[in-house]
Amino acid sequence: MDHPSPHVLLFPLPIQSPINSMLHLAELFCLAGLQVTFLNTNHNQKLLLRHTNVESRFRQYPRFRFRTISDGLPEENPRSSVQFGELISSLQAVAEPFLREILLSSSSDGVTEPPVTCVIPDGLFYYAVDIGNEIGVPVIPFDTISPCCLWVYLCIPKLIQAEEIPFKAGMQGLLRRRDFPFYRLIDYATDPYCQIALKEVESIPRSNGLILNTFEDLDGPLLSLIRSHCQQTYAIGPLHLHLKTKLAEKRMPISASSNSLWEEDHSSIQWLDAQPIESVIYVSFGSMATLSKEEILEFWHGLVNSGIRFLWVMRSNLLRGEESNHQFVKELSEGCKERAYIVSWAPQEKVLAHSAIGGFLTHSGWNSTMESIVQGKPMICWAVYVDQRVTSRFVGEVWKIGVDMKDICDRYIIEKMVKDLMVTNRDEFKKSAEKLSNLAKESVGDGGSSYNALQCLVDDVKKLGR
Numbered sequence: 001m002d003h004p005s006p007h008v009l010l011f012p013l014p015i016q017s018p019i020n021s022m023l024h025l026a027e028l029f030c031l032a033g034l035q036v037t038f039l040n041t042n043h044n045q046k047l048l049l050r051h052t053n054v055e056s057r058f059r060q061y062p063r064f065r066f067r068t069i070s071d072g073l074p075e076e077n078p079r080s081s082v083q084f085g086e087l088i089s090s091l092q093a094v095a096e097p098f099l100r101e102i103l104l105s106s107s108s109d110g111v112t113e114p115p116v117t118c119v120i121p122d123g124l125f126y127y128a129v130d131i132g133n134e135i136g137v138p139v140i141p142f143d144t145i146s147p148c149c150l151w152v153y154l155c156i157p158k159l160i161q162a163e164e165i166p167f168k169a170g171m172q173g174l175l176r177r178r179d180f181p182f183y184r185l186i187d188y189a190t191d192p193y194c195q196i197a198l199k200e201v202e203s204i205p206r207s208n209g210l211i212l213n214t215f216e217d218l219d220g221p222l223l224s225l226i227r228s229h230c231q232q233t234y235a236i237g238p239l240h241l242h243l244k245t246k247l248a249e250k251r252m253p254i255s256a257s258s259n260s261l262w263e264e265d266h267s268s269i270q271w272l273d274a275q276p277i278e279s280v281i282y283v284s285f286g287s288m289a290t291l292s293k294e295e296i297l298e299f300w301h302g303l304v305n306s307g308i309r310f311l312w313v314m315r316s317n318l319l320r321g322e323e324s325n326h327q328f329v330k331e332l333s334e335g336c337k338e339r340a341y342i343v344s345w346a347p348q349e350k351v352l353a354h355s356a357i358g359g360f361l362t363h364s365g366w367n368s369t370m371e372s373i374v375q376g377k378p379m380i381c382w383a384v385y386v387d388q389r390v391t392s393r394f395v396g397e398v399w400k401i402g403v404d405m406k407d408i409c410d411r412y413i414i415e416k417m418v419k420d421l422m423v424t425n426r427d428e429f430k431k432s433a434e435k436l437s438n439l440a441k442e443s444v445g446d447g448g449s450s451y452n453a454l455q456c457l458v459d460d461v462k463k464l465g466r
């Protein structure tokens, strides 16, 4: 029997990609008729409302609410230079008492809403699992990193036990030392991010399930391994495509569904409209990675020397250690106006869907990877940290939909790889990328694996009561 009023509390990490994925999930839950509360930080909520139509978009769902909390940092802190670990722990100090209070109260806002019956926090918020268990509210974490990296996390305790970590020379197998999320670390025991990942891994068996943004045809073998740790693992991705498909099914508008914390520059689409089919490589390093001036110049020269047109997202805070890269970017773009276009933030899903785009030079963030797979665009991967390092290996070696440049930043290699992807081996890469794209589409269509998994998740959430 259904619980009278299933009410889900979604709590994303306070950064762009998980906010994006959790909003997609929130809307899918709304379409399934669930009561949904989306917990955002004050800072990100302001940015979201400033740069998107999210408020009016969600107004059509009367059972949806945003709630906000402080991230624990002073209001005037610009956040752009805050270490990720610092942000996570300052938020934890605010979130723990908030979660206790909201889960203990008989209504979520004290007046109109029924109590929360299920919490869906980001996987890194391991403490939400303990709070839920303590109060008796089910928790199903949503791990927004790549499943291949989650698998590495799950293996870390065993690797430590076997004294494989800290690394010995000569690790064998698919993953090399440089593919590991924390390969630079000498001491796993004291690294704060590794400690959070380990706590997350420990919390998984105590949770009521696990949500992943992937699909069976992409990650089937890994999902079987992950299920040995958490039987109830729901693979419901690619989420952005899943949402679009459901909206189309219900004949609801799907245009302009940005969740961006930055203002999107739509002139990138006009520029692409004027370029030949599959002639442009899209270059973006996501929302957080920073590059040194030397690295930006290596990429720039490699791209220019390849002779291939490119569209590059240079966020205002892309240049490491600088407040703004305005002057630097201006000087660069003056030098190659006819073949290059620079924006500070792009409507990425639309860019990747554009027929002028033939490939993607990416930092292998999980959202970017899924968005590229959906559009069947081959990738050059330049991984910066954490899951990107594992994902880029899978792109090159397992899925074979691109090349893994890993952490090498050399203009000659960049030039060679751009030519390889866009010209020399274009047909081969395109064929495998398009094959995966079709499988992604099938997975979210009626009866597909992700479609069924979402149905199962919604049914389970409805059953979870207090």
Ligand code: UDP
Binding pocket: 016, 017, 018, 020, 260, 284, 285, 286, 287, 288, 289, 313, 344, 345, 346, 347, 348, 349, 364, 365, 366, 367, 368, 369, 371
């Ligand atoms: N993104 C965007 N415009 C840009 C750059 C990125 O909309 O100019 C979006 C992109 O579509 C993706 C997210 O930002 O959904 C970046 O997530 P990802 O996991 O790839 O990288 P992260 O930012 O977490 O490193």
